[in-house]
Amino acid sequence: MTSILLALVIGAAFGAVLDRVGASNPTIINKMLNLTDLSLAKAILLAIGTGSVLMFGGQMLGLVDVGHMSVKTAYVGVFIGGLLLGAGWAIAGYCPGTGVVAAASGRKDALFFIAGGLLGAAAYMVTYPSWKASGLLDKIAGGKVTLGTIPGAKYEGLTALPGDILGIVLGLAFIAVAFALPERLVGQPAQAQPAE
Amino acid sequence: MPLNWKTGGLLLGLVFFAAVLLVKPIGVSTQFVILDGIIADAVNPELVTQTDEGYTSTNAYLAKSGGKYAKSVANPLNYSFVFVIAMMIGGFVSAMARGGIPREDRSVPALWRANFGGSPAKRYAAAFLGGFIVLYGARLAGGCTSGHMMSGMMQTALSGYIFAAGAFLAAIPVSMMMFKKEA
Structure with a gap:
């Protein structure tokens, strides 16, 4: 409960x-x-960085249970699936979580996104045995691994670097990139940016 | 208007942290499979069955990993499924509190309208197609923007970085080709 x-x-x-x-x-x-x-x-990068610093900092202080981590397996299909998701994300403007929220907030096109998504997930359920047989779901680089080795975690590290310290360093790097990234990379701004 | 990126990013980071502090990392796309399973099991009760050890299914995907998806289909009142229902409640309340989505944006979003016109049918077709590709891809990858990209990279998971590389490698060129006019 x-x-x-x-x-x-x-x-x-x-x-x-x-x-x-x-x-x-x-x-x-x-x-x-x-x-x-x-x-x-910038918001997403800041969120990943904030989450990382708090989680690994909390682990080092003994306030966050390392056992709550859940690391997914690395395999070639992660990259192929990522490409597909990226293309669909651009076409629809929704990913699974935001599509659900958009539909609830009153966006009707998001209902069509969810319907397509349910059909796409069902199509994967049916075609899963072929993917499994193709070997593209076989783990690579150790499968469920983190970039460093996290003390007390059930996951192996890709490197022997201390995973909690590396997590904080990378988290700070995400935050730094969030601040460094310009508001706009392509084309000309419609108007001069106000000074902050 | 959305929150500025600093406030928004900080709040989003706090939610991801709260999830891993109190329960487990956030993920969403699996629940599309669970809902499919619930619907299919209602039509054909043979799909998911109880065994001595737990649950299994005639569908190999629902039966994998010791039938953990089959178990969720049989017991929809579980953390991850309720989490997605709650996301809808939170999204609804938040949108209503700021006055709701503007009427013309509800069927055809502004940037789409600027590039492809105001036909709802065309927009709905694209959203449906996009949804199909997104969820097929998310299940192949084993997670989506929440589970792989945000939760994964936050935990320094190798799989999260592989996923994010694939997602942006496709999303950026597709978006740049499709949306040339500004809203």
Whole structure:
């Protein structure tokens, strides 16, 4: 029951924040992906960095349970699936989480995204044996690995570097990139940027 | 107007941290499979069955990893499925609190309208096609933008970096080709 309550609280917070950062607005997604407005990219980088620093910092202080980590397997299909997801993300302007939030916020096109998504997931369920047989789902580089070796984690490290310190360093790097990235990479700004 | 990126990014980071502090990293795309399973199992109750050790399915994907997806299909009131329902509640309340989505944006978003016109049918077709590709790709990859990219890179998972490389390598050129006019 506690876990259901946590699902309600954290899930609702996640949905609300996705709405407020504009991640469930296809216009904002595609302005990021066509590199004309990188505000959302900066927010995402800052979020990954903040999450990383807090999680690994918390682990080092003994406040965060290392056992809560869940690292996914690396295999060639992760890259191919990433390419597919990226293409569809640009076409629709939604990814799975933001599509669900967009539909709930009143966007009708997101309902079509979800319908397509349910069919796409079903198509994968049916074709899964062929992917499995192809070997493209076989783990590479050790499978469930992190970049460094995290003390107390059940996952192996790609390198022997201390994984918690590396996590904090990379987290800070994500935050630095978030601040360094210009608002816009392509084309001319419509008007002069106000000084901050 | 969306929050500025510093406030938005910080809040988003805090949510991802809260999830891993209290339960486990955030992920969404698996729940499309679970909902498919729930629907299919309602039509054909033979799909998911209980065994001595837990649950299994006649579908190899639902049966994999000791039937963990089959178990979720049989018990929809689990953390991850309720999490996605709660995301919808949070998204709805947040959108209503800021006055809702502008009427013309509800069927055809502004940037799409600037590039492809105001036909809802065309937009719906693209959203449907995009949804198919996104979820097929997410299941092949074993996760989506939330699970692989955000949760994965936050944990320094190699798979998260591989996924993000693939996603942006495709998303940026496709978006640049499709959306040349600005809204």
